[in-house]
Amino acid sequence: MASAPENEKNASAPEKKTLTLKSMINNEEFVVDEHVALQSVTIKNMVDSDCAGDVIPVPTISGEILALVIEYCKNHANPSASEDDLKKADAGIVAKDIYTLIDLVLAANFLDIKGLLEVTSQKIADSIKDLPHQDVREIFGVENDYTPEEEAAVRAEHDWAFEGFP
Amino acid sequence: MAMNLVVSEGEEDYFNGLPDEVVLLILSKLSEAKCLFRCKLVSKRFASFISQLRLRSLSFFVPHIRVPPKYSDLITLRSKLWIFLKTLVYKFLPNLIPIHPCEIEVDAPSFTSINQFLSNFEQIRSVCLVFPFNYEAPFEFKWYAEFTDSKKLDFFVMLSFESIDDMKQEEDDEQTDHQHPEGDDNDFETGHLVHAILYQSVMRSYLDDHILKQQLQNAEITDVKRRGKVRVRRERIGDYWSLEQKKLESVMEWEDEFWAMGMPFYKKVWRVPKLRIGSSRRVMKRAKLVAVRPMHWEADEFEDGLLEAATAFEQEEAELGEAVRQMLMVETTNMTPVFYIG
Numbered sequence: 001m002a003s004a005p006e007n008e009k010n011a012s013a014p015e016k017k018t019l020t021l022k023s024m025i026n027n028e029e030f031v032v033d034e035h036v037a038l039q040s041v042t043i044k045n046m047v048d049s050d051c052a053g054d055v056i057p058v059p060t061i062s063g064e065i066l067a068l069v070i071e072y073c074k075n076h077a078n079p080s081a082s083e084d085d086l087k088k089a090d091a092g093i094v095a096k097d098i099y100t101l102i103d104l105v106l107a108a109n110f111l112d113i114k115g116l117l118e119v120t121s122q123k124i125a126d127s128i129k130d131l132p133h134q135d136v137r138e139i140f141g142v143e144n145d146y147t148p149e150e151e152a153a154v155r156a157e158h159d160w161a162f163e164g165f166p
Numbered sequence: 167m168a169m170n171l172v173v174s175e176g177e178e179d180y181f182n183g184l185p186d187e188v189v190l191l192i193l194s195k196l197s198e199a200k201c202l203f204r205c206k207l208v209s210k211r212f213a214s215f216i217s218q219l220r221l222r223s224l225s226f227f228v229p230h231i232r233v234p235p236k237y238s239d240l241i242t243l244r245s246k247l248w249i250f251l252k253t254l255v256y257k258f259l260p261n262l263i264p265i266h267p268c269e270i271e272v273d274a275p276s277f278t279s280i281n282q283f284l285s286n287f288e289q290i291r292s293v294c295l296v297f298p299f300n301y302e303a304p305f306e307f308k309w310y311a312e313f314t315d316s317k318k319l320d321f322f323v324m325l326s327f328e329s330i331d332d333m334k335q336e337e338d339d340e341q342t343d344h345q346h347p348e349g350d351d352n353d354f355e356t357g358h359l360v361h362a363i364l365y366q367s368v369m370r371s372y373l374d375d376h377i378l379k380q381q382l383q384n385a386e387i388t389d390v391k392r393r394g395k396v397r398v399r400r401e402r403i404g405d406y407w408s409l410e411q412k413k414l415e416s417v418m419e420w421e422d423e424f425w426a427m428g429m430p431f432y433k434k435v436w437r438v439p440k441l442r443i444g445s446s447r448r449v450m451k452r453a454k455l456v457a458v459r460p461m462h463w464e465a466d467e468f469e470d471g472l473l474e475a476a477t478a479f480e481q482e483e484a485e486l487g488e489a490v491r492q493m494l495m496v497e498t499t500n501m502t503p504v505f506y507i508g
Contacts, residue, residue: 105188106184118191121192121194125192125195126195129196129198133204137209140184142212145210151207154206154213162204165204
């Protein structure tokens with residue numbers, strides 16, 4: 001979508017390097033300043049080892065999620081942002097439905113962005129905290145591998161934890 | 167919707183889409199025991215993750231225990247609290263306190279012992295027990311108790327106050343505020359509250375056994391409104407033992423047999439009708455600080471270590487810590503041996 005207008009700048013200004021990230025899910029492209037993108041350890045390693053071309057393809061991450069990741073990186077690359085501002089901005093980024101959060105945590109893990117991984121996991125934990133285990137199963141896409149007898153046994157062991165839950 | 171991204175092709179179990187370390191990270195953010203146990207039922211894999219968790223701290227919400235209405239209608243405030251706490255004690259400390267099961271009718275969910283619960287984890291460094299505590303006092307309060315060994319209370323402090331206002335607001339109210347007599351009409355409630363909290367502290371001696379076994383760094387007991395906490399700190403246990411050996415002959419045998427509540431306590435009370443807190447420009451009205459220590463403390467050393475209470479309150483709100491520090495400098499009533507709870 002966005003193109004790189006930075007080349008227009010005159011030579012006296014220090015050249016701001018940019019990278020283009022491309023979602024391989026829906027081919028959306030994002031142009032970001034290099035120092036913003038380098039918060040991703042994965043991208044940093046690619047750049048450091050000269051594996052990065054003009055366009056860095058990002059597999060398994062949709063444009064929608066990639067936009068959130070970039071928003072996070074931009075906020076945290078801003079040296080004048082106060083801790084409070086960052087907290088608020090982070091809260092805004094993770095104020096999403098649980099399935100978006102799961103995608104986001106996967107993206108943060110793949111791109112190796114520690115801070116984003118932390119806030120997203122915390123938000124997921126907060127969201128599943130009061131859910132019955134059947135819902136947690138569905139959210140994580142886990143198949144129940146307990147036999148009915150085993151399930152009953154585990155449940156009986158901790159039945160206090162299931163008070164008020166199906 | 168976006169879930170299809172998670173599915174990695176060729177894997178028979180598509181939960182593999184979420185890498186182990188991510189699942190572990192998410193589960194490690196669940197600090198409440200109840201919900202961790204529910205997650206055990208998600209799948210065997212989840213259950214194995216949960217036992218591997220290296221949690222820094224785990225909160226354990228103790229189920230609410232209901233006293234049947236026919237009791238609560240009849241009994242006074244004091245016995246109500248007594249029954250409530252005895253009930254807790256009965257549920258948690260069956261070996262320590264001889265109470266006949268028929269004495270109190272308890273309508274409570276069946277409950278796993280703390281030890282059984284800790285055995286589900288390979289490593290936990292601290293535990294927080296959260297008790298239901300529904301006592302409504304006609305004032306605000308914060309309390310803190312600390313224990314230095316497996317049986318005895320080192321100190322208990324409670325800071326109570328009627329209100330806390332901005333200084334300006336308080337000047338406006340100045341004229342209307344003279345009707346309060348000098349005497350403290352809240353003494354009754356304070357007294358019972360202290361009793362109640364001390365009873366609650368009994369739970370700690372039970373916890374201690376497990377702390378030592380489980381290599382926990384510290385344990386906290388608090389109530390749902392987080393008004394206070396009981397804390398056991400490992401680093402002080404050694405200090406206590408050396409102190410205790412010196413005093414060995416004065417320690418009565420039943421005291422060990424029993425529990426911390428069986429011993430006499432001294433208390434000191436500091437009162438300040440209007441406490442000005444400089445840093446936040448606020449005024450605390452009818453502030454009262456109650457400190458309770460076991461009888462073996464001499465008058466001149468009674469206040470040793472109480473400043474730590476200021477630090478304890480400070481963690482919640484800086485101005486509360488400052489209030490405690492200021493009040494400790496105020497002239498106080500003498501030590502009074504008020505608590506002898508058998």
